[in-house]
Amino acid sequence: MAKFDPDLNLIFQALSDPTRRAMLARLGKGAVPVSELARPTGLALPTVMRHLSVLEEAQLIATEKTGRTRLCRARPDTLAATADWLEEQRAIWEGRADRLEAYVMKLMEQGDAGKS
Amino acid sequence: MAKFDPDLNLIFQALSDPTRRAMLARLGKGAVPVSELARPTGLALPTVMRHLSVLEEAQLIATEKTGRTRLCRARPDTLAATADWLEEQRAIWEGRADRLEAYVMKLMEQGDAGKS
DNA sequence: ATCAAACTTAGCCATATCGCTAAGTATCAC
DNA sequence: GTGATACTTAGCGATATGGCTAAGTTTGAT
Incomplete structure (x- = not known):
């Protein structure tokens, strides 16, 4: 099994941004591709990508690329x-x-x- | 009653630092003055003060000065x-x-x- | 009155964060 | 294969964070 060790530093840092919390809330309704996650924020795509990588490093989300789209989903654990x-x-x-x-x-x- | 409106940005930001989480844990055992809170960290006092002000702005702790010592206590709410x-x-x-x-x-x- | 104790303020340095634009790369549709 | 779509990488600028030292200020003890 994959090691699961949550880092509270990374997690709380990730949660401290309202944009990222909004993304997480959106992911609560189901997995979505990056662009759809980006749309409501009004931010540039690279900015959104950065937020996503913060969330992923904190293990709050997992992403998976299929073709040219990357799907993001929440990690409840x-x-x-x-x-x-x-x-x-x-x-x-x-x-x-x-x-x-x-x-x-x-x-x-x-x-x-x-x-x- | 005093207004109580927690700001998740400030709270999570405050919780993202291990020094501050350690301070909170210490406060779980009871209220203590600044210097005692500082001792186990090995940090300079101004640095500790800064951590405390972050915690206080996030309303995670409350402090009260009596004489020349400032007592800190956790805010469970x-x-x-x-x-x-x-x-x-x-x-x-x-x-x-x-x-x-x-x-x-x-x-x-x-x-x-x-x-x- | 003096001196030590316990903060407090001011300011500096290094690094990290959050936003951007510009320019890639890699599919997918035709 | 041409072009559009969906990211991705690189790099910039402004601000915030976390540490420090040095120099106050305020109390408590003698």
Whole structure:
């Protein structure tokens, strides 16, 4: 299997840009080619490509080229790992046993459902 | 009540630095003055101050000066809002009704427990 | 009154980021 | 094969980021 190690530096950096978050939201509705992802942004194509490569390096998306078009799709596993980090911090910060418990429960639930 | 509007740009940007995440983790164990937060980083104080101001502008921490020391504490509400955004995206990306349901349940739970 | 402690401000340097345009390369349609 | 389509690469400029040192400022202790 491919190694999956999310880098929080890259992930959060990628998420810090509204254009990229908009792209991710768009990808939530399904995989799309680069040009379609670019259209609503109004940005030049090289600029969009750059955003995409940031997202891909952060493993938030995966892309695949077929013919002359490149299809982009979201990678929920990375987002899940990120959500887990936040949830963990939240549990600690709130200092509440029930949140910690809920977090553990969710981890177990994922172990059951999240693996392919 | 004080206006609370989390800015995801600032938040994710703040979270993208490992030094700042380490500081947040440290604050999970309780409020501490600047110098104590600085010590484990090995960074110069002005550098640390800068990190702190980034965290504070993102509303991830709050600080309060008493005498000549400034005390820093975490702001779980902002982290919670961020976790919610991620959870929402995850629910969409995974395209699964049960995740969406779990998310809504959590929202309700927070509505019950999270308000001051 | 003096001195150390704990920030704080100002400013410098190196690198990274976000936008662009111009000029490639590689399909696909005819 | 000609031309259009869909990226891709190269490189520029403005601004932001993350580190530093040096020189304040404000308190607390003596």
